[in-house]
Amino acid sequence: MRIAQIAPLYEAVPPKFYGGTERVVHALVEELVRRGHEVTLFASADSRTSARLVPMAEGGLRLLGARDGLALHIAMLEEVYAQADRFDIIHSHVDYLAFPFARHSPTPTLTTLHGRLDLPEIRRILSRFPEQPLVSISHSQRAPVRDLSLRWQATVYNGIRLENFSFSSEPADPPYLVFLGRISPEKGPIQAVEVARRLGLPLKIAAKIDPADRAWAEVNFLPLLSTPGVEYLGEVDEQQKAELLRGALALLFPIDWPEPFGLVMAEAMACGTPVVAFPGGSVEEVVKEGVTGWICRSRTVEEMVEAVKRVDKLDRRACRLHVEQNFSSSAMAERYEVVYRQLLEEARGRGEVLPASPPQPRGPASGLSPWRKQGERPRPHQPARLGGRPDGEGHPLPQE
Structure with a gap:
């Protein structure tokens, strides 16, 4: 096809x-x-x-x-x-x-x-x-x-590509919690910090701050980085993320919005790391409560603290299997x-479509991408070599 x-x-x-x-x-x-x-x-x-x-x-x-x-x-x-x-x-x-x-x-x-x-x-x-x-x-x-x-x-x-998220049957020693995603009010980083503080556990935060959330973050989030045990790593690449998730005791996911999917939940579980989340959107479809994590239905920090105390009752192998069967x-x-x-x-x-035509050479007046010369094709696995710079900003598409 x-x-x-x-x-x-x-x-x-x-x-x-x-x-x-x-x-x-x-x-x-x-x-x-x-x-x-x-x-x-x-x-x-x-x-x-x-x-x-x-x-x-x-x-x-x-x-x-x-x-x-x-x-x-x-x-x-x-x-x-x-x-x-x-x-x-x-x-x-x-x-x-x-x-x-x-x-x-x-x-x-x-x-x-x-x-x-x-x-x-x-x-x-x-x-x-x-x-x-x-x-x-x-x-x-x-x-x-x-x-x-x-x-x-x-x-x-x-x-997700399972080969990018290797499994660990045990969290790191000493244990820590992890928060991954965006720093914004609907993602719940403030609640994650408070949960870690009350438990006396380190919290590693790997997340971006969008320009639209910068002012909120400067007032509400950045001052919390002085909390003992809280470490802000900024954005991390795929390998760093997998290492963080694999070693974590649990992923904290205290969202306050209708999450369309929440890819980081699947990534965490693929590593064997349970998810402790507030309900919202897809959470109850992605997390199998009592098997791959706990869903804190009262949406309180107190309930999340108690849920983290119970993650050792969950089988990390069950987390991996859940992802293999549903989210690979x-x-x-x-x-x-x-x-x-x-x-x-x-x-x-309905007679609306014919078999696709074989690729044909595009003429000089065609709509060829401005980012490559006519007839040029980037090799697989390699980025194209380009000059120039697009002139633009903004993101009209709602993202996770």
């Missing part, structure tokens, strides 16, 4: 540091290639992939400090749909941005919604494109729009293959 994968341009695929959606796209692409599919990835030029890479920005826009990321995403979508007849399926991970292009393309487009759906603006855009095939990343993600007539194809849980890249790709086939069968039954 010839599949186009459209990734957000804000991070490389896989991301150097933070970036849940881009990490999921990488896991999916690599597994689809391994399964024999012909995959084309539209992403930033510093992406590393065994698929055919079409670079659509010089690099991940967040780390470049780009000022108009939306413009580059629109340019990328124009390029994707200019090549649409080369693909059997186009799979978009840029939420609603592809909808206007997909509506007028004979090649079926599947959109995975990676962000929150409880905002009025999201309801409005979804209701304007009810014919677009959609995938949710948790059942709870759909709750705010269940009253809309939308074309849901499936719920496909996010998957293999499980994710297998579920997407089913959706792709269903979508193709439906489209062909």
Whole structure:
């Protein structure tokens, strides 16, 4: 099957540091290639992939400090749909941005919604494109729009590459707690610090601070770093993250928002590390309470403190097995293959799609990516070599 994968341009695929959606796209692409599919990835030029890479920005826009990321995403979508007849399926991970292009393309487009759906603006855009095939990343993600007539194809849980998260049957000695993600009020870093303080346990915090949260963090979070035992590591790469999670006694996940998935929960459990979380969004779908973690339903620091005291009753092997069965890249790709086939069968039954054309040379007036010369193709596993710098900022897509 010839599949186009459209990734957000804000991070490389896989991301150097933070970036849940881009990490999921990488896991999916690599597994689809391994399964024999012909995959084309539209992403930033510093992406590393065994698929055919079409670079659509010089690099991940967040780390470049780009000022108009939306413009580059629109340019990328124009390029994707200019090549649409080369693909059997186009799979978009840029939420609603592809909808206007997909509506007028004979090649079926599947959109995975990676962000929150409880905002009025999201309801409005979804209701304007009810014919677009959609995938949710948790059942709870759909709750705010269940009253809309939308074309849901499936719920496909996010998957991780298990080889990146090795298992440990025991936490590090001395034990510590870990908090990973974003420093923002809805992620609960203040509560995580208080839990660790009351338990007298070290807390390692590996997280980014977005510009939108900087003012809040300076007032509410940064002063807490003087708390004994609290260590702020900033953003960490994949290997550092895996080491942190593998050695932790527990991952603290005291969220206060409708989490669409929460990839770090699966990453922690893959290492054998239980999750202690507040309920919200997908938490009760990802964490198997009493087996892979504890869900603190009163949403209090006191309950989370008591839950951490009980993590030694959980079998870390059960945490790993839960991820292998439900949240691996293999499980994710297998579920997407089913959706792709269903979508193709439906489209062909309606006479809406023809077999994809073989790749043809693009002429000089075509919509070639501005980040490479005509006829040039980055090698698999190597970033493209580019000059110039995109001029842009902002992130219209809600992220984990």
